[in-house]
Amino acid sequence: MNVFLTAEWKHLINLTYEVEPSLLEEYLPKGIEIDTALNGKAHVSLVAFDFLNTRVKGISIPFHVNFPEINLRFYVRYKGHVGVVFIREFVPKHCIALVANRIYNEPYLATPMTSSLQTANDGVVSHHRFKYKGQIFDIQATGTNSLFTPEETTMEHYFKEHTWGFGTAHSGKTMCYKVEHPVWRIYPFKSFELRIEFGKLYGKKWEFLEHTQPTYKVFAEGSAVKVFGALTLTEFDKLYPQSV
Template sequence: MSFLKAEWRKLVMVNYEIDPEILKPYVPKGTELDFFEGKCYISLVGFMFLNTKLLGVKIPFHVNFEEVNLRFYVRKAFDEGVKRGVVFIKEIVPKPAITFIANTIYNENYETLPMKHSWETSNDSVNVTYQWKKNNSWNSMAIQAENRLNEIQPNSVVEFIAEHYWGYSKKNAKETTEYEVKHPRWKYYPVKQHSVEVDFKSNYGDEFEFLNQANPNSIFLLEGSEISVEDKIVLK
């Protein structure tokens, strides 16, 4: 049985080029930074968890909720090839029980904060906003996109950012946690306009303050799908 099943829907992905030296202290043992066309990326991602089940059970008041995370991209070589995965700097949710489970079992860095979202759909456009409150100030990321879904093309930057099926985290200096995320290939909405109002220093630390003034390299809105998160294993 999968550890967690849910739907991840309306994923906003705001992607920045970053100096790989900033990320090296966060890279779990046994993995290495992944690059697209010579560039190292970090992404601010907001989406909804819907119909969430933990070990097959819906937990009251923890079925539908927002998440915003800051993540980067790694590779792990193994006998059959390469696994492409993500590492999270921090994941923000509005539910303390989710934070406790993720931090305790999956060695992630979750934080519980007040959150809200807005979805508006018309014949022509899809408008998605995610907000979270840190130090009495609201942060937000908002997208206006065309209301038509496109296939993700092979070897595109959309594929590099969106199509990852493994999660990695540092258990300690010598051990790495690995888990699989299963979902079908996603589709995306063409983005028309965006707004990012985030205090990266307050949310993620001094080394990410430069993102306050940085312009995103790319911005995506993906429809998402049903997903499953499998049990973790510890790599030594």
């Protein structure tokens, strides 16, 4: 497989909610199952992070190297491999959204966004702000600046470590792409602030999340990543014949 993109994904805020699996069925690619192995529940995560030092096929594109992203995603399984499917991804650059939509058919939208990181004493604060349809939204998380690596059996590990992204190509076929990075350390989570209208951003059926507290909260340090070119499920099966 060829590497399509390299970057650093840094300071990832992950706020995860338990939801009914039926809410996710319309987004589910063919042949992929909703993953409920963690605790018998389906989950969606609101994730905010920074893309840094971005290169597409080794090329650094001016003004598109460092930028924030905010996405809503859920967790799926294919032949024993756990991955994610995206409901919507926000970025600040129209070119980024255009490329992602054309190549991966990912549900990207471009909108004005900013992010910042502050460290003081033993704390670290990541703040994301974006504007959509004339309204300002905010996501902020505070952690203790004492990084550690959680055990593989923990929910923190589950929500931050996924090798595969799944989606539906323009042809209607299910595709997947591999993401490689070292295991991420996390900041002990202290608090978060969220000013989001889920219904406006993701559709009316998600309005209930505005009155729901996240079940799980993770604040990951992040690292350098590699994103590989897209595969069909047939190509995936040939490369990973031992999948179970």
